[in-house]
Amino acid sequence: MAKKTVYIMSFLFFATLPLFGQVVDGYVFDEIDSTAIANVLVKVDNNSELFALTDSHGYFKLDSVALKDSHIISMSHISFNSLTTKLTSNGTTYYLKPKYEMLNEVVVESNWIYRKDGMVVVDFGKMKMEQNLQLSDALRHIPGIVKNSNGNYSLGGKNAVIYVNNVKQNISPQSLEAFLESLPANIVANIELTFVNSGKYSASTEAVININTKSNIPLGQSVQPYAFTSIFPHGMYDTGGNIFYMVKKSRWLYNGTLSFANERIYKSSTDSLSYNGLKILDDHNFSDGRNNVFTYRGSTIYEFTNKSKLSLNAFVYYDKGSADLIWNNYNINQYTANKHAHSDLYNISLSYTLPSINKRANGHLTYAFSYGNDNSKLDYLAKDEVYKSSDLRMSGYMNTFNIDLNSEVKSFLFSYGLQVDYNKVKDHVIYSHVNMDRNDVDESFSGHEVLTGLYAQAKYTFSKRVSTRLGLRMENTQYTYSSTTNNNSNHYVNFFPSLLTYINLNNYNSIIGIVSNINRPKYSWMVYGERQANDMVSMYGNRDLKPNKAYGFVIYNTLFKYMNLNFSYILTYDFIGNVFSSNGKHLSSTYQNIADQQTFKTNIVIPYRFADKKIMGQFQFNLAYDKLYNFKNQFSLPADRKCSYVNYNIHSNISYSPASRIYLSIDGNYYPTYKSSLMNAAANGSLDFELQYMMLKEKNLQLRLTLNDVFARDAKRVFYYVDGQYSSYQRHIGPIFRLSLKYVFNKGQRVVDEYRDYTPSNGRLR
Numbered sequence: 001m002a003k004k005t006v007y008i009m010s011f012l013f014f015a016t017l018p019l020f021g022q023v024v025d026g027y028v029f030d031e032i033d034s035t036a037i038a039n040v041l042v043k044v045d046n047n048s049e050l051f052a053l054t055d056s057h058g059y060f061k062l063d064s065v066a067l068k069d070s071h072i073i074s075m076s077h078i079s080f081n082s083l084t085t086k087l088t089s090n091g092t093t094y095y096l097k098p099k100y101e102m103l104n105e106v107v108v109e110s111n112w113i114y115r116k117d118g119m120v121v122v123d124f125g126k127m128k129m130e131q132n133l134q135l136s137d138a139l140r141h142i143p144g145i146v147k148n149s150n151g152n153y154s155l156g157g158k159n160a161v162i163y164v165n166n167v168k169q170n171i172s173p174q175s176l177e178a179f180l181e182s183l184p185a186n187i188v189a190n191i192e193l194t195f196v197n198s199g200k201y202s203a204s205t206e207a208v209i210n211i212n213t214k215s216n217i218p219l220g221q222s223v224q225p226y227a228f229t230s231i232f233p234h235g236m237y238d239t240g241g242n243i244f245y246m247v248k249k250s251r252w253l254y255n256g257t258l259s260f261a262n263e264r265i266y267k268s269s270t271d272s273l274s275y276n277g278l279k280i281l282d283d284h285n286f287s288d289g290r291n292n293v294f295t296y297r298g299s300t301i302y303e304f305t306n307k308s309k310l311s312l313n314a315f316v317y318y319d320k321g322s323a324d325l326i327w328n329n330y331n332i333n334q335y336t337a338n339k340h341a342h343s344d345l346y347n348i349s350l351s352y353t354l355p356s357i358n359k360r361a362n363g364h365l366t367y368a369f370s371y372g373n374d375n376s377k378l379d380y381l382a383k384d385e386v387y388k389s390s391d392l393r394m395s396g397y398m399n400t401f402n403i404d405l406n407s408e409v410k411s412f413l414f415s416y417g418l419q420v421d422y423n424k425v426k427d428h429v430i431y432s433h434v435n436m437d438r439n440d441v442d443e444s445f446s447g448h449e450v451l452t453g454l455y456a457q458a459k460y461t462f463s464k465r466v467s468t469r470l471g472l473r474m475e476n477t478q479y480t481y482s483s484t485t486n487n488n489s490n491h492y493v494n495f496f497p498s499l500l501t502y503i504n505l506n507n508y509n510s511i512i513g514i515v516s517n518i519n520r521p522k523y524s525w526m527v528y529g530e531r532q533a534n535d536m537v538s539m540y541g542n543r544d545l546k547p548n549k550a551y552g553f554v555i556y557n558t559l560f561k562y563m564n565l566n567f568s569y570i571l572t573y574d575f576i577g578n579v580f581s582s583n584g585k586h587l588s589s590t591y592q593n594i595a596d597q598q599t600f601k602t603n604i605v606i607p608y609r610f611a612d613k614k615i616m617g618q619f620q621f622n623l624a625y626d627k628l629y630n631f632k633n634q635f636s637l638p639a640d641r642k643c644s645y646v647n648y649n650i651h652s653n654i655s656y657s658p659a660s661r662i663y664l665s666i667d668g669n670y671y672p673t674y675k676s677s678l679m680n681a682a683a684n685g686s687l688d689f690e691l692q693y694m695m696l697k698e699k700n701l702q703l704r705l706t707l708n709d710v711f712a713r714d715a716k717r718v719f720y721y722v723d724g725q726y727s728s729y730q731r732h733i734g735p736i737f738r739l740s741l742k743y744v745f746n747k748g749q750r751v752v753d754e755y756r757d758y759t760p761s762n763g764r765l766r
Contacts, residue, residue, distance in 0.1 A: 024090060025061040027307065028054050028075060031095040036357050040077045040096070044087070057357040091305030113143070113562060115509060117413070117459075118469065118502055120144075120193040120558075124185070128613070131186045132663070132692065132702055132742075134226075135211070136177060138185035140667055143607035143618045144193060144564060145209065146651045151177050155207040156195045156556070156566055157603035157622040163210040165299075165311055166364045167349045170398050179297055179315060182242045182257040184224055184742075189214045195556050195566070196511050199455045199473035199498045200404060200415060203518045213255070213299070221247040228740035237264045237736055240293075256298035265289040265323045268731040273536050275582060275724035281536050289323025289339070307355035317345040317372075327380075335382040345372040354405075363405035363417070371397040389432045392531075396425035396523075413459040415471075421451040425523050429531060445527045445541075449479035457498075465505060471498045475518070481526060481543060488543040494518055509558040520547045521576065525591040537580075537587045537726065546593050548574045564605035572597040575628065577678050579635065580721035587726055594635040595628040617654035624648070628677050637677055638720035645675045661699060663692040679719045686712035700744040708736045 028040045036058030043051045044065050052060040065071065071087040073094075080096035112126035122142055124130070130138040139145050144156045153160045162169045162176060169176060194201070194208040201208055227241035242259030266288055273281040296316040303309050325337035349368035356362045373395045380388040404417040424447070431441040457471035473496040480489040500513035524531075527541035552570040559565060577594040580587050607618040627644035637643060653667040670685035687710040695701040715730045 022065050023061065023063055024065045024071070024073070024087065025059070026090065026092045026094060027058045027305075028060065028094050028096060029058055030080075031097045037077060037080065037096060040075050040080075043074045044071050046072070046074060093303070093305075093307070115504065115558075116192075118194070118196070118198065118500070118511065120195065122191045122193065124188040124190050128657075132694065133185045134181050135183040135185045135188065136180035137690070138188075139180070139191075139209070140653060141616070141618075141655060141665075142191060142193075143562060144195070144603075144605045144620070146620060146669075153209060155193055155209055156564065156605065157601060157620075157624075158195075158206040160207040160209045161201070161205050163208055164313070165212055165301075165351065166210060166353070166404075167311075167313060167351050167366055167368060168400070168402075169315075170347060170368060170370045170400065179295060179317075182226075182244070182259040182295060182297060184226075184244055187213050187246065187255060196500065196513075196515060196554055197517065198469055198500055198515070199457060199471040199496055200417065202419065202451075202453060203473055203475050203494065203496045203516070204520055206517065221245070223745045224742060226740065226742040228738060230736050230738035232264075232266075232736045233734035234266060235264075237266075238262065238738075242295075251303045253301045253303070254299070256296070259293075259295045261293045263291040263293060263321070265291055265321060266733055268733070270727075270729040270731075271536055272727045272729070273587065273724070274727070283536065284328045285325055287323045287325040287339070289321060291319055291321025291341075293317075293319040307357060309351075309353040309355075311349075311351040311353070313347075313349045313351070315345070315347040317343075319343055325378075335380060335387070337378050337380045339376065339378045341376040343372070343374040345370065347371075356406075359408040361405055361407055364402070366400070366402045368400045368402075369397070371395075385434075387434045389430075391430040392428075394425065394427045396423065398423045411461045413461070415455075415457040415459070417455055419451075419453040422448070423451075424448040427523075427527055431530070441530050443483060443530070445481070445483045447479060447481035447523065447526075449477065451478075452476040465503065467502045469498070469500045469502070469513075471500075472496070473498075477520070477547075483527070486543065494549065507560050509561075511554065511556040514551070514553055516549070516551045518547050518549050519576070521545045521591065525576075537589055540588055540590045542590050542592060545576065545591055546574045548572050548576055548593070562607045564603065566601075566603040566605075568599075568601045570597075570599040570601070572599065574632070577635075578719070579678070580719055580726060582721060582724055587721070592633050592635065595632055596630040598627045598629065600625040614658060615654065615656050617652065620651040622649050622651075626676065638725075639723050641677050641720055643677055645677070647674050647676075648672065661694045663690075665690040665692075679717060681718075682713070682716040684713050684715060686710060702742045702744070704738075704740045704742070706738045706740075708738065710735045 024044060028037050028042070030037055036054075038054055038058065040054040040058070040060070041051060042054065042060045042062065044062060050062060050065065052062050054060045072084060073087045074082065074084040075094060075096060076082040077096060080098055083094060083096055085094070112123050114121050114123070124138075127138070127141065130141050136147075139153065140147055145160070146154045148154055153162065162180075169179070189212050192208075192210040192212065194210070197205050197207065222245070224244040225241065226244070229239040230237040238261055240259065240261030242257050244255070244257045246253070246255035268286045269284075271281075271283045271285075272279055294316075295318075296314070298314045300312045301309055302311075320342045322338070322340045325339060326334065327337060328334050347368065347370040349366060351364060351366040353364050354362045373393075375393045376390075377392075378390045379386050399422040401420045402417070403419075405415070407414045425445075427445040429441065429443045429445075433440055453473060453475045455471060455473035457469055459467055459469040461467040474493065475496070476491075476493050478489075478491045481487070496516040496518070498513065498515045500511055500515070503510040503512070524539075525541060526543055526545055531539040531541075550570050550572040552568050554568045555566070557565040573596050574593040575595050575597040576591055578589060579592050579594065580589050582588075602621075602623040604621040605618060606620075607616075609616040623646070625644070625646050629643065631637075649672070650670045651668070653665065655663065655665040657663050665688075667688040667690075668685070671681070671683060673683045674681040686708075689707040689710065691705045693703045695703060709732070712732050712735075714732045717728045719726045719728075
């Protein structure tokens with residue numbers, strides 16, 4: 001009897017085992033934009049009685065799945081291609097590829113540019129021609145973005161700050177360019193463009209370009225070596241290369257780039273000083289040398305089952321070079337100078353992201369640390385003997401802790417955050433003169449500042465077409481600067497209100513409202529003591545320099561989904577200008593709060609795509625009217641200068657891809673003569689040409705030819721003071737021809753599928 005009981009219980013146990021089996025759960029997301037997909041039918045082993053539907057967060061859960069070694073899971077949705085795959089583990093995230101929907105023989109697809117919470121989002125996956133470029137080149141093809149001559153980027157005619165995965169890149173323009181040049185564009189998922197800072201970002205930030213890299217990629221690895229060399233009329237210019245590596249394993253994603261470049265230092269310029277129409281000094285200098293640059297950028301991302309992410313990023317920049325200078329002036333017939341320079345930068349950041357599917361709280365928590373040095377030493381020789389030398393050493397570090405959170409409650413979206421910056425800088429300058437009637441200079445400077453910012457915003461959505469955002473940002477600035485002979489400290493609190501209304505119609509979008517910001521002086525403008533630019537000019541720091549505060553009224557319009565027509569009127573208080581004063585045959589330069597300023601700006605961006613998207617490009621026009629008034633600190637306009645001027649510039653690019661293997665591009669800039677109350681800059685412009693050809697069967701060997709700075713002119717600037725002027729004239733070194741090769745090698749599942757047919761999302765149809 002006992003044995004029968006055991007047999008019966010065993011039979012009942014195994015017969016009912018599926019009822020007490022394992023639990024299977026996971027998430028289903030859109031492969032294109034990583035948004036959650038609701039109402040996806042999920043089955044295990046094609047069992048029609050064992051299924052589940054995903055909720056609004058893309059989550060599904062199946063109970064009582066039979067215990068066995070392997071299962072097949074299938075997913076289907078009317079707007080997506082079905083997916084059938086082997087079940088690996090619980091909490092897995094699955095991605096479905098959207099379908100093309102045929103409606104009356106017309107393909108309905110989502111836009112490559114769309115709007116989200118006041119931002120313009122560029123779906124980089126739909127920019128097919130740009131997938132094979134380096135990121136620094138691909139950025140120039142995005143409507144509204146322009147790379148300036150100083151290496152920085154502008155957005156809609158305003159200075160833009162670069163973020164990567166919501167982390168600010170606290171690096172110099174030179175190291176930023178090296179960073180962007182080393183990254184392949186095909187790792188980018190989308191780029192968020194903030195044309196109007198509502199107060200979320202630092203009050204000194206005008207516009208933001210946030211680059212989001214891909215995370216929803218298959219398992220495997222990708223290696224992309226890249227090499228380049230360039231020449232110009234005077235010989236070899238730059239040469240170098242980099243290697244990009246990316247690997248996805250389980251929930252871990254790592255990508256890194258190691259690069260090296262040997263850069264040419266080549267410059268020919270003339271500086272002259274005039275007073276009452278007579279030329280007092282005229283210096284001609286020429287420099288030639290080489291500079292070695294090493295960079296490393298690495299990023300490790302871990303994605304949790306709830307879609308939150310932990311990201312660790314590192315960036316290293318190191319350069320070292322030397323150059324020989326030949327100098328001629330009225331005082332000494334000819335002398336030479338030997339320059340040795342070195343700079344480095346180390347940056348590390350840790351970021352935690354709460355996914356947007358968490359309506360109660362989502363956003364980012366970030367900590368970033370940067371440390372850098374900038375050193376240079378010059379020995380000036382006359383008749384092979386040193387008669388003057390300079391030794392400049394600067395070092396510093398930056399700490400930034402940042403919290404940005406959002407909470408959605410019915411028709412309200414609340415945004416709030418905290419930012420704390422602690423920065424420190426040290427500077428040491430030594431000027432030594434031998435047998436000259438000038439005193440030696442030995443100055444030390446150190447300073448630290450603490451910037452604390454708090455902001456809160458409330459956005460109310462009246463309908464799908466109209467919403468309003470009200471915000472307030474408070475920033476507390478506390479700094480202490482000390483030098484060999486002086487100490488200075490200050491503390492001030494500023495409030496920055498904003499009120500913006502968003503209008504979204506079928507062929508018209510607009511941002512209208514009031515914003516405010518601040519521009520803090522640079523360290524170099526406040527460093528006490530003398531810094532010699534050359535034999536003519538010395539720069540003196542102004543420790544009493546105030547930041548300038550600005551309040552503006554903006555109207556940013558988007559017509560027919562892509563064309564931008566933007567206007568802004570800005571009042572700036574305590575405007576900072578570079579003021580020159582004469583001391584015989586020597587000039588002193590210092591930055592001062594010279595006046596208040598009124599500014600009216602217009603920005604027009606016209607992007608276009610036609611011929612089945614084989615031809616695309618953009619045209620951008622910027623116009624600015626500036627007027628100084630209410631002069632301060634005993635400042636008066638130089639002779640024959642006005643207090644108001646109008647300036648404009650034009651940027652344009654066009655790309656053509658006649659076949660899948662060929663890509664052509666032309667990028668042009670034109671700057672007419674720039675005039676302001678204190679300086680003039682001569683008209684200039686240039687054209688950049690690019691040809692790219694993809695070889696081999698899989699098109700994974702890419703040959704690229706570029707010709708840069710064609711038709712560029714010599715750069716001439718004139719600075720005015722009292723009855724005189726100081727001219728700086730830098731000669732154009734000629735067009736630069738560059739040849740580069742990139743090879744793409746993917747192993748395992750394709751990590752970076754550069755040539756896949758990107759299918760638009762049908763999110764608007766669901």
